[in-house]
Amino acid sequence: MMIQHKTVLREEAIRYLGVLSNHHYVDCTLGGGGHTEAILDRNGTKGRVIAFELDADTIVRTKRRLKRFGARLIVVEDNFRSIGRVTEYGMPISGILYDLGTSMDLLKSSGRGFSFLVDEPLDMRFSLSTERTAADLIRTTRESELADLIFRYGEERLSRRIAHAIMQTRTHTSITTTRELVSVIERAVPPSYCRGRIHPATRTFQALRIAVNDELECLSESLEQAMALIERGGRIVVISFHSLEDRIVKQFFRIQKLKKTGIILTKKPITPSREEIEKNPNCRSAKLRALEILTPRP
Numbered sequence: 001m002m003i004q005h006k007t008v009l010r011e012e013a014i015r016y017l018g019v020l021s022n023h024h025y026v027d028c029t030l031g032g033g034g035h036t037e038a039i040l041d042r043n044g045t046k047g048r049v050i051a052f053e054l055d056a057d058t059i060v061r062t063k064r065r066l067k068r069f070g071a072r073l074i075v076v077e078d079n080f081r082s083i084g085r086v087t088e089y090g091m092p093i094s095g096i097l098y099d100l101g102t103s104m105d106l107l108k109s110s111g112r113g114f115s116f117l118v119d120e121p122l123d124m125r126f127s128l129s130t131e132r133t134a135a136d137l138i139r140t141t142r143e144s145e146l147a148d149l150i151f152r153y154g155e156e157r158l159s160r161r162i163a164h165a166i167m168q169t170r171t172h173t174s175i176t177t178t179r180e181l182v183s184v185i186e187r188a189v190p191p192s193y194c195r196g197r198i199h200p201a202t203r204t205f206q207a208l209r210i211a212v213n214d215e216l217e218c219l220s221e222s223l224e225q226a227m228a229l230i231e232r233g234g235r236i237v238v239i240s241f242h243s244l245e246d247r248i249v250k251q252f253f254r255i256q257k258l259k260k261t262g263i264i265l266t267k268k269p270i271t272p273s274r275e276e277i278e279k280n281p282n283c284r285s286a287k288l289r290a291l292e293i294l295t296p297r298p
């Protein structure tokens, strides 16, 4: 069953992008196309959006949904770490948007194990052309490396215990589904941890997804390139969903401020209103940051 992703901070993203009629924008994370649609509704009859997306099924569905925009929407099936490809279209770019992470569609209906709430193969790849799945990673990584990965990308304080339990299980059986991994984690942590605010598998799942998709590196590499692609006065807007991503964005924007290549437009990150959180609790950790570009294109 298809679940339509609820776009987070839609109006705020449009406001900070400063969408102008007949200007062109890049949406690095097309997903269900909510942000792309909002831009295309506002950037006039000649304005275009170049949108990146890794998941082929998402592209098919969203292109169909946004068919009415015709050639004004250009979809690129690629990682936004290859954002330099926008130069192929020879258009001046006035703004670049990132709405990071997974969409509800991927979480609920991709069948690729993004959620610990349903039993699916432990895959977690945004793109099926990525070589290594989460199950491969668990099968091949050494205990100490796995513990470091769960600690670094999941900020999981019980990372050593969890990695050890995974290794113990691995010696007699393979872990290939979300349910198998969840039960290993539940057995590894103290009972009190299972009664906590979040599910005990939350952080480990986040860590594996980030590692499988190399998410933090992709973001850093893309932001670096984005600076050279935008016209003077254009904007970069990033919506992130956990502190690791937000830290990368915050530091990157600070460096641009110090180098006098950008002005930070959001002294504090913009967060969803109480009303938006009530309608869509999944957006509660969202943070939006925006930068205006000062340097002309090289």
Ligand SMILES: C[S@@+](CC[C@H](N)C(=O)[O-])C[C@H]1O[C@@H](n2cnc3c(N)ncnc32)[C@H](O)[C@@H]1O
Binding pocket: 005, 006, 007, 008, 028, 029, 030, 031, 032, 033, 034, 035, 036, 052, 053, 054, 055, 058, 078, 079, 080, 081, 099, 100, 101, 102, 103, 106, 126, 218
């Ligand atoms: C949070 S959703 C975007 C939702 C979209 N803004 C909307 O309103 O419907 C993020 C999307 O970005 C895609 N994605 C994640 N990392 C990516 C990357 N490095 N390059 C391209 N697409 C990526 C995911 O497959 C997912 O569909």
